[in-house]
Amino acid sequence: MIECKNIGYSYTDYALNKKELFKDLSFSIAKDEKVLLLGVNGCGKSTLLKLLNALITPSSGQYLFEGEQVDKSYLKSHAKTFRKRVVLGMQDPSTMLFNPTVYDEIAFGLRHFGFESVDERVHHYASLFGVEKILKESPLKLSGGQKQKVLLASLLCLEPEVLLLDEPTAHLDPLTTGWLVEFLEELKVTSLIATHNLSLGRELATRAIVLGEGEGIIYDGGVDTLLDDTETLLKAKLLHRHKHTHNGVEHSHYHMHSWN
Numbered sequence: 001m002i003e004c005k006n007i008g009y010s011y012t013d014y015a016l017n018k019k020e021l022f023k024d025l026s027f028s029i030a031k032d033e034k035v036l037l038l039g040v041n042g043c044g045k046s047t048l049l050k051l052l053n054a055l056i057t058p059s060s061g062q063y064l065f066e067g068e069q070v071d072k073s074y075l076k077s078h079a080k081t082f083r084k085r086v087v088l089g090m091q092d093p094s095t096m097l098f099n100p101t102v103y104d105e106i107a108f109g110l111r112h113f114g115f116e117s118v119d120e121r122v123h124h125y126a127s128l129f130g131v132e133k134i135l136k137e138s139p140l141k142l143s144g145g146q147k148q149k150v151l152l153a154s155l156l157c158l159e160p161e162v163l164l165l166d167e168p169t170a171h172l173d174p175l176t177t178g179w180l181v182e183f184l185e186e187l188k189v190t191s192l193i194a195t196h197n198l199s200l201g202r203e204l205a206t207r208a209i210v211l212g213e214g215e216g217i218i219y220d221g222g223v224d225t226l227l228d229d230t231e232t233l234l235k236a237k238l239l240h241r242h243k244h245t246h247n248g249v250e251h252s253h254y255h256m257h258s259w260n
């Protein structure tokens with residue numbers, strides 16, 4: 001469904017120096033496959049998700065969606081259907097909320113894409129995500145977790161085929177996190193989810209792609225295999241050594257970066 005062939009991304013920094021964030025990323029994601037996107041801060045996960053949502057274009061290589069190259073000419077004729085089929089929930093939900101009320105926020109995409117029974121759908125997804133009591137509030141005044149729920153409701157109500165999520169559980173309380181993980185587990189949708197929360201890894205996906213820092217993809221394989229492989233986890237900096245003292249004796253052990 002999704003194919004990246006030698007994708008690279010460079011940008012010009014504040015001093016006009018060209019910086020290469022990554023190059024030669026090649027991977028495919030099959031229909032209904034669920035994949036985790038992992039890697040340290042700044043390695044390019046959010047940038048890659050924006051590339052896959054065609055919000056930015058790669059500096060090199062090709063991005064294909066169902067075998068067709070997603071470039072300017074493709075988007076000229078397919079932008080609307082592409083954005084309905086492939087949705088991205090950005091890392092900071094505030095950047096995606098712009099409507100006067102939560103109701104309008106969820107209804108926006110439904111109206112834009114010409115869905116029927118908009119009111120019914122808004123109420124259905126609002127109640128699913130537990131935001132039905134705040135439909136008249138301004139999304140900008142909500143808590144971080146509430147914003148995340150509104151954003152997810154506004155994306156999932158479109159019944160997308162590809163779900164790109166950037167740290168979807170970052171602002172959620174443990175109960176809502178558990179609910180969302182179960183919800184995503186049952187959802188039949190191709191997904192790529194960036195997260196630092198490895199404890200959710202096995203439930204969110206079957207496969208993991210780990211981006212290194214300027215090294216391209218350093219792991220692409222089963223989530224179970226990755227989580228059981230201390231060496232790759234250490235190399236990917238997904239595990240760190242923690243030192244502490246008990247009764248005057250210093251111990252050290254490994255910790256995964258999964259805080260919630």
Ligand SMILES: Nc1ncnc2c1ncn2[C@@H]1O[C@H](COP(=O)(O)OP(=O)(O)OP(=O)(O)O)[C@@H](O)[C@H]1O
Nearest residue numbers: 011012013021040041042043044045046047048091
């Ligand atoms: N157009 C740009 N201009 C300046 N810097 C950029 C641009 N695009 C990407 N970067 C830089 O590339 C790096 C990668 O950012 P990105 O947000 O993709 O990382 P990330 O893996 O999602 O990190 P995190 O885990 O912190 O969310 C950052 O240092 C970012 O500032």
Ligand SMILES: [Mg+2]
Nearest residue numbers: 045046091166
């Ligand atoms: Mg990010």
